[in-house]
Amino acid sequence: MLLEYNNFKILGQESRSLLAYEKEYKNMLNIKDEKNGGDLIVELEGRLDTTTSPQLEEKINAVIDGVSKLTFDLKNLEYISSAGLRVLLSAQKVMNKQGRMVVNNPTEEVQEIFDVTGFSDIFTIQ
C-alpha cells in the first residue's frame, strides 16, 4: 500500500485520513472464495479494473492448484476493464488444462463487455 500512501501525500488531499482512503481503496473489489475439494467458488463484488485486478490474480494463483471446477459468481460485479478480462482469461487457460471454469450471473453491463470483446464465446456463462 506504500505507493498509494505516497501518491496520496503527493496529491495533497490532507482533508481525508489515510485510514479512510485505505479502507475505501480495499473495498473497491471484494473477493470471497470457498473451496470444497476440487470445487472452487470465487465471488466478486465491486470493480475488476487496473487497480484491483492484481488482488484477484494473486488470490487465484494462491488457490487454483488442484481445482477441477472453478466458478466465478459475478452477480455483484459492477465493472470490468481489459485488466480484469486478462485475469479471467489466464484463469480460463489454467482451467482448460486441469478442469473447467464457469462464469455465473454476470450483470447486464458486464455481459455486454463480454459480448463486445468476444469473451462470451470463450467463457461458459450461466
Place this chain on the structure above:
Amino acid sequence: MKKSFECEATIENLEKVMRFVEGELEAQDCDRAHIMQITLAVEEIYVNIAHYAYGKLDKEGKTIPDTGIGPMELDLMTDGGQVYLTFKDEGVPYNPLEREKPDITLSAEDREIGGLGIFMAKKSMDEITYDYKDGKNILTLMKHI
C-alpha cells in the same frame, strides 16, 4: 461546461482520474450505464498513456512500458447531449487508433490481451479522434449522452 484535470501519468493516479470523470458526469446527471461506458474508455486510454507515453525505446524503437513518467492533461467538456474528453500528453507521438484490431474470435489459448483496451474504448464511445500538435498527443473521445 469545461473542467480540466492534470497529473503525472502514473497507474497510481488512475483512481484520481476515474473519480474526477465520475464526479463530473454525476454532476451532469449522466445515467449509470453511460458513466460506466465512459469511465471504461477513460481507464483504457489513461492506462495506455501511463504505461507507454513516456517509456524509453528499445533497439527496435518499441516502447518499454513503465520506464518514464510525464504529465497528462484531461479536459472534460459537455455540450448539449454530448460529452467530450480530451487527453493530452507530451510523450512519444502515438496514434492508438492505428493499432490493429484484436481478433476477438480466437480461443482462450490464442487470445492476446494487447490491443483490447483501445478496442473496448472505441466500442464504448461514439467517436475517437487523434491529433499531434505542438509536441502533444491529443486524443478526443466523444459520446452522446
